[in-house]
Amino acid sequence: METLNHNIQAIPLNHYILLCSIIFSIGVIGVLVRRNAIVIFMSVELMLNSVNLLLTAFSVYRGDATGQVFVFFIMALAAAEVAVGLAIIVMIYRNTNSIDINVLNRLKW
Amino acid sequence: MSTFYFIAFLSIFFSILVITAKNPVHSILYLILTFATFTIHYILMNAQFVAIVNFIVYMGAILVLFLYTLMLINLNKDSEPQKSNFIKVIGFIAGGCFLVAIVAALKAYKTSQLVVLQDPNLGLVKNLGKILFNEYLLPFEVSSILLLSAMVGAVLLATKEPKTT
Numbered sequence: 001m002e003t004l005n006h007n008i009q010a011i012p013l014n015h016y017i018l019l020c021s022i023i024f025s026i027g028v029i030g031v032l033v034r035r036n037a038i039v040i041f042m043s044v045e046l047m048l049n050s051v052n053l054l055l056t057a058f059s060v061y062r063g064d065a066t067g068q069v070f071v072f073f074i075m076a077l078a079a080a081e082v083a084v085g086l087a088i089i090v091m092i093y094r095n096t097n098s099i100d101i102n103v104l105n106r107l108k109w
Numbered sequence: 110m111s112t113f114y115f116i117a118f119l120s121i122f123f124s125i126l127v128i129t130a131k132n133p134v135h136s137i138l139y140l141i142l143t144f145a146t147f148t149i150h151y152i153l154m155n156a157q158f159v160a161i162v163n164f165i166v167y168m169g170a171i172l173v174l175f176l177y178t179l180m181l182i183n184l185n186k187d188s189e190p191q192k193s194n195f196i197k198v199i200g201f202i203a204g205g206c207f208l209v210a211i212v213a214a215l216k217a218y219k220t221s222q223l224v225v226l227q228d229p230n231l232g233l234v235k236n237l238g239k240i241l242f243n244e245y246l247l248p249f250e251v252s253s254i255l256l257l258s259a260m261v262g263a264v265l266l267a268t269k270e271p272k273t274t
Contacts (some may be wrong), residue, residue: 011222011258012224013222015117019210022208023121026121028203029200033128034128036133039133041175045140049147049163053147057154059222059232060231060232063228063231065236065237066240068158072158073248075162075167082171082175084266093238094269099251
């Protein structure tokens with residue numbers, strides 16, 4: 001554990017922010033580019049996870065454990081969201097025989 | 110120090126593969142690898158509780174749920190919908206603009222301190238449990254109601270409606 005603590009001491013906070021924003025934007029691009037509903041869901045998970053990593057980094061940086069408690073709550077939220085969202089996707093597939101989100105254009109009217 | 114940069118490179122690489130893989134099953138497998146690199150990030154920060162919960166909840170539960178749903182849906186590869194190239198380019202430009210905006214805002218904040226772990230007990234289960242059950246007891250209980258309602262909602266949505274004639 002001592003060596004791990006030495007490992008972390010050399011990393012500037014900016015590099016954590018940069019890493020998390022890159023992964024967050026990859027998630028945004030995934031939501032915009034793909035049409036498969038499940039892959040869009042996975043991109044949302046990617047965004048949630050990058051925010052979790054950034055919260056933990058800030059929590060370690062400030063020496064305040066509240067950030068990690070929030071990460072725990074975000075994980076509970078993500079689990080609930082995934083359960084409901086995947087149930088909705090299964091139901092959409094059952095009704096339209098496709099998980100292409102463009103099929104859901106009719107929701108506009 | 111170099112461990113962090115290697116793992117960061119791996120997580121960016123795998124997350125790009127997640128959104129570019131044609132087959133959704135490969136996408137999910139790459140997402141599992143991405144979450145594994147995130148777990149290593151947490152361990153490097155000595156946030157042991159978050160690392161274990163990330164390992165169990167994300168890599169264990171949520172991604173198995175994804176794979177199970179994919180198995181239920183039984184996608185063929187040729188039914189995989191693709192957007193037109195124009196939309197793809199627009200999406201990449203939009204996401205890139207977002208990234209550039211954040212990086213530019215980061216550049217304005219010149220000085221960057223190092224992330225130093227002052228208290229090695231910060232991320233341990235004992236410390237976090239004390240905080241969670243003292244200051245955040247009410248949100249903890251409310252999140253249990255959230256999980257219960259999500260479970261009920263998922264069961265309600267996913268069951269077939271009985272024939273009403």
